Amino acid sequence: MKQFLRPAVLAGALFAASLAIAQTAPAKVADTSKGKTLVDAKGMTLYTFDRDAAGKSNCNGPCAQNWPPLMAAANASASGDWSVITREDGSKQWAYKGKPLYLWAKDAKPGDVTGDGVNNVWHIATP
Numbered sequence: 001m002k003q004f005l006r007p008a009v010l011a012g013a014l015f016a017a018s019l020a021i022a023q024t025a026p027a028k029v030a031d032t033s034k035g036k037t038l039v040d041a042k043g044m045t046l047y048t049f050d051r052d053a054a055g056k057s058n059c060n061g062p063c064a065q066n067w068p069p070l071m072a073a074a075n076a077s078a079s080g081d082w083s084v085i086t087r088e089d090g091s092k093q094w095a096y097k098g099k100p101l102y103l104w105a106k107d108a109k110p111g112d113v114t115g116d117g118v119n120n121v122w123h124i125a126t127p
Contacts, residue, residue: 025082026040026070026072026076026082026094026101027039027040027041027046027070027094027096027101027125028041029127030043030110030111032045032111032112032113032124033111033113034113034116034124035126036126036127037113037124037125037126037127038096038101038124038125038126038127039110040070040103042110043110043111044103044107044110044112045103045104045107045111045112045113045115045116045124045125046070046096046101046102046103046124046125047067047101047102047103047104047115047116047122047123047124047125048096048099048100048101048102048122048123048124048125049067049099049100049102049121049122050120050121050122050123051121052099052100054098054099055083055085055095055098055100056085056100057069057085057087057088057093057100059100059102060087060088060089064102065105066104066105066106067102067103067104067105067115067122068102068103068105069087069091069093069094069100069101069102069103070093070094070100070101070102070103071091071092071093071094072084072092072093072094073092074092076092076094081096081097082094082095082096083095083096083098085100096125099125101125102122104118104122
């Protein structure tokens with residue numbers, strides 16, 4: 001005899017799954033002095049790099065020390081505008097709308113946007 005989930009049970013399971021996804025989003029939106037910006041779980045501003053190719057990071061070595069990538073777990077998976085790219089060293093990094101995301105080592109506290117415009121190639125990531 002086949003068992004079927006009751007609608008209430010199914011709805012509860014779907015709600016729990018959607019809540020888990022919402023809680024594990026790689027970034028959120030916050031207000032900064034430059035407007036709405038993507039930030040990491042600690043509220044630190046995220047940036048994009050003009051020299052990245054779609055879906056590929058070109059910031060490695062010393063660059064990645066100054067601009068730490070927004071790392072993704074090895075088992076992270078894409079959802080909506082979010083994707084996971086593989087870095088040169090094989091690690092995983094989050095990307096938004098195909099653009100890899102980074103932090104800026106000189107931002108000291110949540111809401112800082114001191115990396116915006118650095119060398120005319122770094123920009124705050126906007127939703």
